[in-house]
């Protein structure tokens with residue numbers, strides 16, 4: 001990139017030097033031409049008004065041979081009558097010369113002809129006199145090439161100076177372009193908007209955001225792995241302990257069913273946890289486009305979940321009911337069933353005897369509202385944001401005692417995100433918890 005910038009700088013500089021030199025030469029030459037022609041015209045007018053050449057006998061003009069202009073008198077038929085520079089006898093007919101024929105036709109004429117050498121050009125000015133003869137004055141002057149050539153050393157000198165200046169500027173420009181990028185590459189964390197130029201700010205923000213996301217994800221994954229290992233260890237230790245006791249006949253005969261029960265309970269916990277971990281990693285890996293969405297009757301699915309959980313509700317002496325009306329969402333059936341199950345299951349498990357759980361489904365504006373409200377133990381305000389984190393539990397022992405894995409709400413949050421829905425939690429300790437989810441209505445166009 002640095003090389004490219006430098007190359008382009010130099011190219012632009014060289015091109016502009018060349019263009020300036022050429023255009024200046026042309027402009028200058030045009031001016032110069034005009035000057036020479038004006039001069040020749042003045043000469044001619046002076047000579048004419050002096051009346052030196054108004055007769056064919058031009059012998060009186062002999063003293064003009066050392067003038068730096070060439071003066072010729074040409075008869076109307078083109079015969080050269082007088083020339084102060086060349087022997088008249090050796091000259092051919094001048095009728096065909098552009099300046100002569102132009103003067104005969106229009107009163108005056110001019111032309112420029114290149115001499116034998118490239119360096120000089122001959123400038124001619126001719127006027128038609130009253131007696132029909134043509135008076136012509138000519139002068140040899142620098143050609144455009146000569147002017148250009150004489151300008152060349154200056155052009156070359158300026159060129160070199162500008163070239164060096166360009167290299168210097170290019171180096172400075174690339175340095176100031178690259179410096180923030182280099183420092184960004186080295187210290188991504190320390191880079192803020194003030195340390196880069198304006199044009200780079202959006203780029204830096206995106207990079208920083210992505211970097212932060214990557215770091216956050218890495219940290220989360222690390223935490224998750226540590227948490228998983230820790231969570232799996234407890235039931236496995238208990239399984240291993242009880243099995244060892246039985247293996248070495250250290251358990252009394254009557255304790256064996258209880259130990260087997262503990263082993264069973266821990267194994268179930270392990271299975272539940274592994275199932276939830278698998279669900280989470282599937283949800284992590286899936287993009288919303290990959291999830292197979294279909295039109296789902298949310299009220300009906302809620303009814304199924306409520307039916308399925310009636311036994312569990314009965315065990316906890318909780319009344320579980322469904323309210324609302326039919327509403328349709330675009331969703332993934334498996335995920336929505338999982339979400340309903342997790343929310344209802346929590347509402348039952350964190351409830352009090354004789355408590356209530358009400359599931360409500362209804363269209364609301366352009367959306368469909370799912371609300372799971374319980375009259376349970378509630379969640380203290382300081383925990384409300386965190387309960388959606390993996391393995392975050394408010395009351396660990398109650399969670400474990402009721403078969404919780406600490407992953408239920410993390411799964412809910414993921415599913416909500418996959419559906420582009422909104423999630424809200426309202427809770428008051430001792431009074432209960434209400435979780436509300438707003439889905440896009442599959443029949444939005446009908447309702448609106």
Ligand code: ADP
Nearest residue numbers: 346350387393394395399404405406407408409
């Ligand atoms: P768990 O498997 O432990 O229930 P969740 O992710 O489902 O894990 O919930 C996380 C924590 O949030 C629970 O441990 C519990 O402390 C709290 N919680 C979830 N739902 C409720 C609720 N309806 N009422 C009170 N506390 C709840």
